[in-house]
Amino acid sequence: MESFQTLDAGRCQVHALEHPAFRTKEIALKLHLRMSRDRVTEMAMLPAVWMNGTRSLPNYRQIALAADDLYGTHLRASISKRGGYHILEVGASVPDVPGEDEARLVDRALDLVLSLALDHALGIGGFSDAAVEREKELHRRRIRAIRDDKAAYALQRCHQIACRGTPAGLPRLGFLEDVDALTATRLHEVYRELLAQAEVHAYVVGQSSDMAGLAERVAERLADGLPDGREVRAADADSDVVAPDDLRGIEEVTEAENAEQTQFDLAYATGIGFGDEQYPALVAMNGVFGGFAHSKLFMNVRERRSLAYSVWSFVDAATGLLTVYAGIAADKREEVRDILEAELESVRRGEIASGEWQETRASLRNQYKQMLDQPTMLIAWHHHALMAGSRRTIPEMMEAVERVRPEDAARVAAGLRPVCLYVLEGRGNRT
């Protein structure tokens, strides 16, 4: 089955996967580093700053023109977070066009990706004073706009509270109050810190007659563009897994919102992260509890009691938080809570019917197998595993899930401790 070939080039690693089924080539450059309060906002702005212009392509339009000339190559720069790590990514999806010289198209896309991350100077393109001032305003708006997506906002608040005081508790986009003081000089300084300190991984997935050659070219160009820095490898990765501490107790926070619906998020600490032995059991337990449309929560909160349209539980592999989400009417909060606690108790007692167990295992198998058809998912999985200091591949995860027994899931459930209930209370009808 599919596996990445890794080229270790010291400062960075290049991971290549030849995949004959795809007509799209995926190129991704991922830089990750620990989040810290003193530069979280600057770091969060960098991908957007890069998109505003490089030394050779001084504005967004020039970048878009270059991408469109490569048959609409889809070019992106993004900021994401995983636990207490920021991931800055530049990526491109490049089509295979009949009659076109494939290597030439890919090499040009590669140049574009690398220049977006590496070809910058203070005072030019995205790091010019004018572009930075505009980007500051956009960043303020991005931070404020989080609140417009009520479900995403509520989940973010819940996790921030659950991880308070640790890097994982820092918001992905940083803080509004930081933005005013930022300058092009300061952003460029943080940019240089990123290049010097981040762990760097590049990915190439797709059809290619010479994947190994392509990987080498990526490594060479990265070596040219990156300053020499300390090599950071997963072995020294910090863990963001929240401990299920019996002394901690649950924190309950309710905030009011002018909305029709109430967002309910209850986070449990499991103490189990992606790299842990118990992780497959946690994933299976979550599947039975609230991970699928056949799960206990979906059947009992939605189908039997009509209390919600959306009700799910899901696991964050970096923090090990298992969170139950439901969109409900404000006055149903206690009823929903009672049901989910009762359902969790039943999982803890091992009350998992053979049908439920079979459905969950088959659904998980399907979910993982489908990822094998999606280049971006293959890349994301590989990278997340690296970050967690684990070598577990998707096929290995599928095998591990097969070996989980219902009593393993019950044991994992027994270890869950609620750490935060966050409720964004809608008033029912708009005023």
Next chain:
Amino acid sequence: MSNARHASLQLPFETRTWKLANGLVVTLMPRPALHQTYAMFATRYGSVDRAFVLDGQPHEMPDGIAHFLEHKMFEDPEMDVFARFAAHGASVDAYTTFDHTAYYFSATGEIARHVRTLLDFVQSIHLTDENVEKEKGIIAQEIHMVNDHPDRRAYMELLKAMYHVHPVRIDIAGTVESVNAITKEQLILCYETFYHPSNMVLVIAGGFDADEIAHVIEENQAKKAFGEAPSVERLYPDEPTPPVRSRHRVPFSVQEPRLLMGWKEANGAFGSNLIEQDMAMSVLLDALFSPTSAFYQSLLDEGLVDKGFSAGYQLSNTFGYTLVGGRTPDPDRLAERIQSYVSRVRERGIDGESLERSRKKIMGRILMSLDQNAFLVRNWVTYFLRGAEAFDFDDVIAVLQTLTLERANARLQEHLREDNLVVSAVVSS
């Protein structure tokens, strides 16, 4: 580099389309190199089909009934439908649009079994007064969820300002009140009217054996009796050509205002005309509003938009519109800039260079989309249900390759006018 107009394209799979004795049209796209199979069973019945004449008898249904019916198809007295798919590793879901309702699964094995389950659950209905009542609370929460979303709200508010009487102005899910008025008898009537196989299509793409699946479908359908296709006339009110109003402003609990500008088509379109017009508009809108236009860069420089600013086009059998907009600190100023830009470009038209750039880009995007079974199937279903009976991806590519500058500019003249334009803003309350 070769010109996108002359690139020869070989689709990476074959498609097989045929019509069964009961009228159901089936399309298979076998792709052995992929693990996933994505199957969709869809009916030409959506939220706008709220009034119809059946066997000479007129009927008018409460708003949201097509979507309500979609929810109730998952009711089964023997075993939960989600669990039935899950037990063999498939995930199932459905959605309702203005003009169709679609049920789909995604799986990586036991495809024959899942195809049978899909056909069986959609081709039987199990309603009781009790299970109809139970659904109302779930749908009410779905409506609240959608109402709380500013982008969705901006979109629906625009359609309300655009259409006087066409039911595209009504939310697909209806309102809490209209949903509460829906009865079991009405649901059954709509089911019998619109779920006859002759009104439906089954499309499957992915890693399966085409001969085996074709046989499974034939066998499954031959065992069922559906009777004659009902004689149905769909009733759509006469919609005046101009929009209801040219300016619309909605106060909402929102951090950042939204602007949406919409140009209304006087008519819908069918089949190959619809595909041609759809592609012409895709290219035209890309040339006018994509990030490669100087106009887009000037809006960014002025701080009027962020990179979420976009343009899109919808064309159905009975309605159509262009939407342009996004988040902005100053909806009035942005609207003014877009209006004056469009009227300026109308004087001279878009140029050949922009057209070629957009054509090339859209070509690449179509090629990349072929990697996604779900995208392939959804596109096929949408075009087919809108009358492209002999639809083929090669046709879309051919349309794109032969589109002329004159045609794109003719569309600019006839569609992006002042008198069919609605400017709608969602602003902080």
